[in-house]
Amino acid sequence: MAEFLSDDWFDSIAARAAATVADPEIRLTLQQTVDNDPPITWHTVIANGVVSIQRGAAEAADVRLVSDAVTAERIHAGSLSAQRAFLDGHLRIGGDLAALMAAREALATISLL
Numbered sequence: 001m002a003e004f005l006s007d008d009w010f011d012s013i014a015a016r017a018a019a020t021v022a023d024p025e026i027r028l029t030l031q032q033t034v035d036n037d038p039p040i041t042w043h044t045v046i047a048n049g050v051v052s053i054q055r056g057a058a059e060a061a062d063v064r065l066v067s068d069a070v071t072a073e074r075i076h077a078g079s080l081s082a083q084r085a086f087l088d089g090h091l092r093i094g095g096d097l098a099a100l101m102a103a104r105e106a107l108a109t110i111s112l113l
Contacts, residue, residue, distance in 0.1 A: 004076050005040055010055060013110055017044065017051040022106035024049040028099050030107070031061035034072045044110075046103050051110065063095035 002008035031043040043058035044051065065082075067075070071090040074080035085091035093100075100107075 004073050005034065005036075010042070010053070014053045016110040017053045020051040020106055020109045022046045022049050022051050022103070026099075026103050026106065028063065028103040029058045029061045030100065030103070031058045031064045033064070033066045035066065035068050044107070046106055051106055053110070061095065063093065063097070063100045066092040 002012050026046050028046045029043055030046075031041065033039050033041040041057050042053060042055045043061060044053050045058070067085060067090055071080065071085050075082050075085055075091070082091055086093055
């Protein structure tokens with residue numbers, strides 16, 4: 001398994017995203033940022049049944065997730081749920097939460113939430 005946030009990890013999730021078929025009605029751009037030095041940002045776009053992941057900030061994100069590196073790694077490893085991290089104040093979420101919930105199945109397929 002590739003080290004979290006490494007080039008290999010990004011390549012792996014981009015490949016999983018490309019292989020994911022989403023509900024064609026879902027439209028979502030989800031931007032995620034890990035507060036590192038420097039911050040690491042990428043975004044996931046779901047549109048027309050296609051899922052893609054690109055590094056860097058989105059021009060316009062429907063939802064933004066921000067966490068510190070330890071929290072992000074724990075969520076990724078499965079030792080902390082995104083819901084618990086949010087409730088404990090370690091994961092900040094902004095934007096259209098209804099759109100995020102509508103896309104949760106596709107996002108779970110590529111292990112983003």
